[in-house]
Amino acid sequence: xxxxxxxxxxxxxxxxxxxxxxxxxxxxxxxxxxxxxxxxxxxxxxxxxxxxxxxxxxxxxxxxxxxxxxxxxxxxxxxxxxxxxxxxxxxxxxxxxxxxxxxxxxxxxxxxxxxxxxxxxxxxxxxxxxxxxxxxxxxxxxxxxxxxxxxxxxxxxxxxxxxxxxxxxxxxxxxxxxxxxxxxxxxxxxxxxxxxxxxxxxxxxxxxxxxxxxxxxxxxxxxxxxxxxxxxxxxxxxxxxxxxxxxxxxxxxxxxxxxxxxxxxxxxxxxxxxxxxxxxxxxxxxxxxxxxxxxxxxxxxxxxxxxxxxxxxxxxxxxxxxxxxxxxxxxxxxxxxxxxxxxxxxxxxxxxxxxxxxxxxxxxxxxxxxxxxxxxxxxxxxxxxxxxxxxxxxxxxxxxxxxxxxxxxxxxxxxxxxxxxxxxxxxxxxxxxxxxxxxxxxxxxxxxxxxxxxxxxxxxxxxxxxxxxxxxxxxxxxxxxx
Numbered sequence: 001x002x003x004x005x006x007x008x009x010x011x012x013x014x015x016x017x018x019x020x021x022x023x024x025x026x027x028x029x030x031x032x033x034x035x036x037x038x039x040x041x042x043x044x045x046x047x048x049x050x051x052x053x054x055x056x057x058x059x060x061x062x063x064x065x066x067x068x069x070x071x072x073x074x075x076x077x078x079x080x081x082x083x084x085x086x087x088x089x090x091x092x093x094x095x096x097x098x099x100x101x102x103x104x105x106x107x108x109x110x111x112x113x114x115x116x117x118x119x120x121x122x123x124x125x126x127x128x129x130x131x132x133x134x135x136x137x138x139x140x141x142x143x144x145x146x147x148x149x150x151x152x153x154x155x156x157x158x159x160x161x162x163x164x165x166x167x168x169x170x171x172x173x174x175x176x177x178x179x180x181x182x183x184x185x186x187x188x189x190x191x192x193x194x195x196x197x198x199x200x201x202x203x204x205x206x207x208x209x210x211x212x213x214x215x216x217x218x219x220x221x222x223x224x225x226x227x228x229x230x231x232x233x234x235x236x237x238x239x240x241x242x243x244x245x246x247x248x249x250x251x252x253x254x255x256x257x258x259x260x261x262x263x264x265x266x267x268x269x270x271x272x273x274x275x276x277x278x279x280x281x282x283x284x285x286x287x288x289x290x291x292x293x294x295x296x297x298x299x300x301x302x303x304x305x306x307x308x309x310x311x312x313x314x315x316x317x318x319x320x321x322x323x324x325x326x327x328x329x330x331x332x333x334x335x336x337x338x339x340x341x342x343x344x345x346x347x348x349x350x351x352x353x354x355x356x357x358x359x360x361x362x363x364x365x366x367x368x369x370x371x372x373x374x375x376x377x378x379x380x381x382x383x384x385x386x387x388x389x390x391x392x393x394x395x396x397x398x399x400x401x402x403x404x405x406x407x408x409x410x411x412x413x414x415x416x417x418x419x420x421x422x423x424x425x426x427x428x429x430x431x432x433x434x435x436x437x438x439x440x441x442x443x444x445x446x447x448x449x450x451x452x453x454x455x456x457x458x459x460x461x462x463x464x465x466x467x468x469x470x471x472x473x474x475x476x477x478x479x480x481x482x
Contacts, residue, residue, distance in 0.1 A: 001134065001135065002136070005126075006029075006032050006137060007337075008024040008029045008139060008140070008337045009129055009137050009143070010024070010145060011143065011146055012146040012147055013033050013039055013104065013112075014041045014042055014145060014147050015042070016326040016329055016333070017313070017314070017330060019313070019326070019327045020145055021033045022334070023331045023335050027335060027338035029337070031334075031338075032111050032113050032139075034117045034137075035112070035114060036280075040100050041097075042148075043323045044093070044096040044100050045097055047166070047187070047323075049093055051166075051190045051191060053089045053093060054195070055193070057085050057088065057089070057198065058195070058197035061078065061080060061197055064078055066393055080175070082199075085175065086170070086174060090170060090171075113135055116132055116280055117130070117131055118130050118285075119286045120285060126138045126139060127142050127309070140309060141309040141310070141337035142337070143330075143333045143334060144296070145333070146314075146316045147277050147315045148275055148276050148277055148315035148318075149275060149277045150165035150270070150271070150275075151273050152272075153270075155242060156182070156268065156270050159244060162267050163268050164270070165271065166187050166269075166274075172267075175195065176195075176200055176266035177201060178200070178202075178203075178264070178267075179192075179200050179201070179203070179268070180203050180251055180265045180267075181202060181203065181204045181271065183206065183269075183271035184204060184206030184207070184212070184233075184235045186355040186361070188271035188272075190355065190356055190357050192269075193357045196230055197230075202232065203263065203265075204231065204233045205234060205237040205239065206234060206235035211224050212416075213355075213361075213363065214361065214363065215368060216414040218398055219398050219414045222359075222396070222397050222398035222416055226396040234253075237253055240252040240260065248265070248266075249264065249265045249268050250262065251264075274321065276293075276295055276315065276316040276317070276318050277316060278295065278296075288306055288310055293318065295316075295318045296312055298312050299345065301346055303317075303329055303336060304336060304343050309337070309341070311336055312329075313326065313329035313334075314326040320351060324352075350364060350428055350431045351363070351365060351366070354421045358396075359394065359416045360416065360418070361415070362414070362415050362424025366412050368412070368414070371411070375404060375406070377402075377403055379403070379456075379461025381399050381454070383395055383396060383397045383398060383453055386452065386453040387447075388418075389418050394417075395418075396416075397417030397420070398416065398417065399423070399457050403437050403461050407436065409437075410430050410431050410436070413431075422450075423450065423451065423454055426454065437461050438462060
């Protein structure tokens with residue numbers, strides 16, 4: 001067995017791990033990057049990119065068919081070739097993966113170790129990692145960036161080869177005729193809507209009323225209404241039985257109309273979330289405190305686990321499962337691992353996520369459930385009668401934003417609607433910059449654009465702020481101060 005001494009050992013070569021390795025080495029530390037699985041990152045292989053490719057095909061078909069109601073009927077010969085559609089998704093997916101593999105190939109090969117890492121012991125000045133039975137690494141600091149894997153509850157194993165996850169669904173040769181989707185989170189809804197728009201008969205079964213992680217009831221109800229107009233969607237399903245009959249997945253459930261139904265499917269997609277991939281590490285040997293879910297307790301401002309020289313980054317920390325945050329966390333963890341024990345804490349960017357179903361979903365800042373309603377006002381707009389949204393045939397959804405009564409400062413928002421990915425950015429920037437409602441209203445808004453819907457919600461919040469303060473609202477949002 002070979003032994004190597006390094007300043008920093010990074011476990012996991014995904015987005016967070018590569019960012020950590022690059023940052024540590026740029027800081028002058030000696031570092032190794034350890035990976036047991038396939039290179040290519042979750043985003044490129046099975047996450048962000050292939051799901052958006054599927055949606056791009058599906059939305060093109062859907063938009064073409066919607067033209068008929070506007071007097072353009074060229075859809076009679078429009079057909080979906082499921083095999084060619086999935087070949088396109090995989091071909092373009094592989095293009096994105098190839099760019100990551102090219103980056104991996106450019107790394108010094110002596111810094112890249114293949115194999116499964118586990119903690120063997122923790123000493124006062126170093127950590128001992130075993131890489132299979134081939135390497136022993138003595139590292140002053142360790143960055144854990146092992147990502148997450150799909151969670152499949154045991155009861156779904158009954159479906160055998162007909163069971164798919166978000167990691168395997170893109171490998172199907174052609175589209176199924178009927179598909180049961182379990183889960184109502186971001187990826188489940190993106191895949192369900194994409195496949196439905198390509199002609200698959202989809203049933204989406206959720207649990208506990210969750211819809212895309214939205215906690216604001218007014219926004220959640222608007223999204224549920226829109227999605228349910230396209231395919232069967234029950235975010236709080238009662239499943240009575242799941243089995244395979246004559247080789248066919250069969251599900252008996254209490255339907256939204258109150259009747260018990262028994263339906264059969266060609267395939268079942270379980271997209272009920274991902275779990276941090278930590279078990280093989282034997283973290284009990286690392287001497288760090290763990291939470292109730294078996295995840296290391298860490299400081300999100302430094303990514304440090306307690307006062308140890310172990311840091312976490314990316315999906316494995318169970319906090320912000322988004323690529324941009326994985327990259328930020330990797331850089332922060334890599335820098336602190338390199339400079340340990342001189343660890344620095346930073347102010348993190350405002351939490352911001354987007355779901356790319358239609359209507360799109362965006363969440364910014366803390367959920368309303370984490371706020372004290374007496375300390376905030378809300379601003380609301382429905383997109384069902386918003387001018388540009390109706391023009392574009394996307395008059396669905398709602399936006400609700402939150403502002404502090406004491407300062408007028410925007411602190412968060414949740415929305416579903418047209419171009420939510422762009423409206424979300426505007427709101428995230430405003431929250432990050434600590435802008436007040438009146439300050440944002442004083443900025444230019446063109447006509448006719450979807451952003452006018454945002455202005456309507458801001459005006460609603462502004463009127464409530466001024467009412468609570470016993471002052472009149474500024475005329476046409478000309479006031480600059482708060």
